[in-house]
Amino acid sequence: MSSADLPLHASVEVPPAISWTDRLHGWVATVDHKRLGVLYVASGLVFLLVGGSQASMMRMQLFYAGNDLLSPEVFNRFFTVHGTSMVFFVGMPLVIGIANYLLPLMIGARDMAFPRLNAWGFWMFLFGALLFYFSYVGADGLYGAGTAPDVGWFAYSPLTGKAFSRGNSTDYWVLGILVAGFGSISAAINMIATTLTMRCRGMTLGRMPLFVWMMLVVSWLILVAMGPLTAAQVMLLFDRFLGAHFFDTQAGGDAVLWQHFFWFFGHPEVYILIIPGFAYASEIIPVFSRKVIFGYPVMVAATCAIGLLSLGVWAHHMFVVGLGKGVTSWFVVATMLVGVPTGIKIFNWIGTIYGGKLHFRVPMLFCTAFLFQFLIAGLTGIMLAAAPFDWQLSDSYFVVAHFHYVLIGGLVFTIFAAIYYWFPKVTGRMLSERLGRWHFWLFVVGFQLTFTTMHAQGLLGMPRRIYTYSADRNWEIWNQITTTGVLFQALGIAVFVCAIFHALRRGEPAGDDPWNAWTLEWSTSSPPPEYNFAEEPEVKSRRPLWDLKHPDDPDWRHE
Amino acid sequence: MSATAATGGFVPGDRGRVGMACLIFTESAFFSIFLVAYLFYIGKSATGPQPAQVLDLPVLATVCLLSSSGTIAVALKSLGSGHIARFLVAWGLTIALGVAFLGFTAQEWQRLITVDGLTLRTNLFGTTFYSLVGFHAAHVLLGVLMMTSVALLALTGRVNSEHAPRVELVGWYWHFVDAVWLAVLTVVYVLGR
Ligand SMILES: [Cu+2]
Numbered sequence: 001m002s003s004a005d006l007p008l009h010a011s012v013e014v015p016p017a018i019s020w021t022d023r024l025h026g027w028v029a030t031v032d033h034k035r036l037g038v039l040y041v042a043s044g045l046v047f048l049l050v051g052g053s054q055a056s057m058m059r060m061q062l063f064y065a066g067n068d069l070l071s072p073e074v075f076n077r078f079f080t081v082h083g084t085s086m087v088f089f090v091g092m093p094l095v096i097g098i099a100n101y102l103l104p105l106m107i108g109a110r111d112m113a114f115p116r117l118n119a120w121g122f123w124m125f126l127f128g129a130l131l132f133y134f135s136y137v138g139a140d141g142l143y144g145a146g147t148a149p150d151v152g153w154f155a156y157s158p159l160t161g162k163a164f165s166r167g168n169s170t171d172y173w174v175l176g177i178l179v180a181g182f183g184s185i186s187a188a189i190n191m192i193a194t195t196l197t198m199r200c201r202g203m204t205l206g207r208m209p210l211f212v213w214m215m216l217v218v219s220w221l222i223l224v225a226m227g228p229l230t231a232a233q234v235m236l237l238f239d240r241f242l243g244a245h246f247f248d249t250q251a252g253g254d255a256v257l258w259q260h261f262f263w264f265f266g267h268p269e270v271y272i273l274i275i276p277g278f279a280y281a282s283e284i285i286p287v288f289s290r291k292v293i294f295g296y297p298v299m300v301a302a303t304c305a306i307g308l309l310s311l312g313v314w315a316h317h318m319f320v321v322g323l324g325k326g327v328t329s330w331f332v333v334a335t336m337l338v339g340v341p342t343g344i345k346i347f348n349w350i351g352t353i354y355g356g357k358l359h360f361r362v363p364m365l366f367c368t369a370f371l372f373q374f375l376i377a378g379l380t381g382i383m384l385a386a387a388p389f390d391w392q393l394s395d396s397y398f399v400v401a402h403f404h405y406v407l408i409g410g411l412v413f414t415i416f417a418a419i420y421y422w423f424p425k426v427t428g429r430m431l432s433e434r435l436g437r438w439h440f441w442l443f444v445v446g447f448q449l450t451f452t453t454m455h456a457q458g459l460l461g462m463p464r465r466i467y468t469y470s471a472d473r474n475w476e477i478w479n480q481i482t483t484t485g486v487l488f489q490a491l492g493i494a495v496f497v498c499a500i501f502h503a504l505r506r507g508e509p510a511g512d513d514p515w516n517a518w519t520l521e522w523s524t525s526s527p528p529p530e531y532n533f534a535e536e537p538e539v540k541s542r543r544p545l546w547d548l549k550h551p552d553d554p555d556w557r558h559e
Numbered sequence: 560m561s562a563t564a565a566t567g568g569f570v571p572g573d574r575g576r577v578g579m580a581c582l583i584f585t586e587s588a589f590f591s592i593f594l595v596a597y598l599f600y601i602g603k604s605a606t607g608p609q610p611a612q613v614l615d616l617p618v619l620a621t622v623c624l625l626s627s628s629g630t631i632a633v634a635l636k637s638l639g640s641g642h643i644a645r646f647l648v649a650w651g652l653t654i655a656l657g658v659a660f661l662g663f664t665a666q667e668w669q670r671l672i673t674v675d676g677l678t679l680r681t682n683l684f685g686t687t688f689y690s691l692v693g694f695h696a697a698h699v700l701l702g703v704l705m706m707t708s709v710a711l712l713a714l715t716g717r718v719n720s721e722h723a724p725r726v727e728l729v730g731w732y733w734h735f736v737d738a739v740w741l742a743v744l745t746v747v748y749v750l751g752r
Contacts, residue, residue, distance in 0.1 A: 227588030
């Protein structure tokens with residue numbers, strides 16, 4: 001059935017020719033959720049390239065034992081800037097941007113609840129990111145050349161005290177994240193208000209796409225986690241500028257308190273980043289399995305359970321501090337508990353695939369790799385949750401392998417899946433299937449070479465964040481495999497960039513609904529008009545487009 | 560199906576309420592970290608002055624702030640029923656009580672700084688006290704500014720009963736500031752002494 005038959009379809013407009021200054025002004029002054037979504041995603045991808053380059057440089061330094069490509073100082077700055085960028089200036093804008101674009105479309109709304117707040121949030125994010133990177137030239141102020149922050153992405157006290165971190169590099173770390181954090185908070189407020197008050201007729205909570213449910217839980221976590229991070233950052237600023245003593249061990253301040261505050265944010269942050277990955281997988285896997293999602297209510301419940309349990313597990317990042325038996329046991333048990341709803345989700349995705357008519361197009365390829373990789377990420381997570389195991393391997397490459405398995409194997413793979421899946425909706429053009437397959441295989445091979453071997457380095461005792469190592473430790477061969485993997489990943493990314501530019505110029509026209517999908521965003525034109533829907537949609541089930549395409553057997557008879 | 564039923568009890572007009580509720584929620588998370596830091600550092604200052612030596616229970620300030628929650632409720636009720644004059648009186652009274660609270664705080668801080676020599680740098684007590692009480696006072700100030708803008712609009716005749724739902728959000732914020740004060744009072748002036 002061609003999508004032109006759908007009653008929700010909007011008429012195609014031919015825009016009048018406009019000058020580039022008008023076009024630029026249109027982008028800078030926009031309050032449209034779709035344009036802001038594109039701006040978020042585009043900036044996130046640019047910072048992904050920047051953060052990836054830093055990682056590649058570090059891997060080149062570690063290729064040989066005793067290598068001197070990077071000095072220890074430069075290496076420290078690179079791992080700090082790499083980690084901070086990937087979490088705050090890549091992960092956050094990508095998940096917020098994708099939701100910004102899709103969430104109103106999926107619930108049949110005209111825009112987000114607060115369009116101007118939405119624009120403010122984006123510019124806060126971008127300004128925070130640029131402020132952070134400005135440290136490279138301006139961190140020492142007028143006194144000399146700048147230096148980037150070098151205190152690690154979780155900036156442990158007392159390393160961040162005025163005595164140990166001179167100059168202003170740490171201040172740029174604090175302020176960049178603080179400012180970008182205001183953007184994240186405003187985005188979360190917007191997503192919650194939009195989801196609760198702007199849904200179209202018939203879109204009950206129980207009929208919302210899982211994507212929307214999951215972003216609702218993510219927004220809740222942003223509200224719970226970013227407030228405390230802001231508070232901790234303000235305390236650090238008071239220490240550094242006003243002579244306060246929050247984390248000043250000389251005056252009785254407690255360095256471990258910073259760790260508690262930071263990880264009270266830091267652990268939910270992991271779920272803020274990975275639940276959107278679950279959200280994309282939960283939309284894509286059913287469409288390419290030609291089945292409804294298995295266990296919708298259980299998925300919602302599991303997501304809510306994660307949204308609550310993940311608030312009580314933060315100290316598993318601090319086992320080596322020595323928390324005492326009682327506290328340690330609590331956090332071990334809580335951490336293992338949070339694995340249960342996550343495991344339920346994996347079963348549900350497999351249940352969706354099971355018996356389905358599978359189409360292994362590029363989005364589905366990325367989601368399949370995600371399932372395997374995220375399973376391993378979860379298993380190493382459970383291993384690290386056991387405190388005695390963690391005492392051995394904390395701050396080793398095993399931990400680095402674990403969280404890269406989560407954030408790349410889990411999040412980045414699903415983000416690629418999401419981009420291949422929704423790019424046609426955003427631009428009206430298909431990304432090349434052939435280039436997409438090259439991208440996928442290069443990236444999956446590179447990922448496995450890099451991060452599977454890192455587990456071995458960790459088990460062999462290689463600590464994270466060292467800038468070099470001696471040859472007699474027998475780590476060299478593992479590091480060389482790891483670094484070789486980076487080459488494959490970089491090639492994959494290069495193919496991806498080519499695929500995007502190729503599609504923008506010569507991509508095959510997509511039509512409204514290239515994947516024969518079921519959620520509302522596919523009922524409007526590609527790209528959607530500024531007003532999203534010509535008339536407000538009305539839905540009767542979780543798969544409104546299925547109902548339209550199959551009036552003889554609509555879903556609402558079965559739900 | 561009515562719009563209300565479809566959106567699970569919320570209508571599009573409620574978005575301001577949801578937004579304000581979310582803001583209040585994340586602000587509560589922000590304040591709770593400062594409260595935790597205060598509780599954690601009670602009695603851990605290496606040098607004096609200690610809270611018991613210099614802090615007095617701020618009875619008048621508390622009375623001002625708590626009663627302002629009552630006056631703002633009266634004001635909002637009057638606005639909803641279209642009694643603009645009564646609204647202006649109760650609203651102005653709320654602003655005055657807020658300003659009085661800030662005055663008492665200023666007085667307390669002046670005494671602490673000049674007489675007792677307690678600053679943010681003195682010890683952990685000073686650090687946690689000024690940041691917690693200071694952030695609360697900053698929120699009171701913000702509330703006073705918001706209320707003053709509404710008052711100016713109302714005096715020029717640009718606020719009437721149809722704006723009640725939006726003005727109500729200022730009231731929510733003010734009640735929140737009040738609730739934070741109860742937490743600060745308990746932690747700083749009761750438990751902390
Ligand atoms: Cu964690």
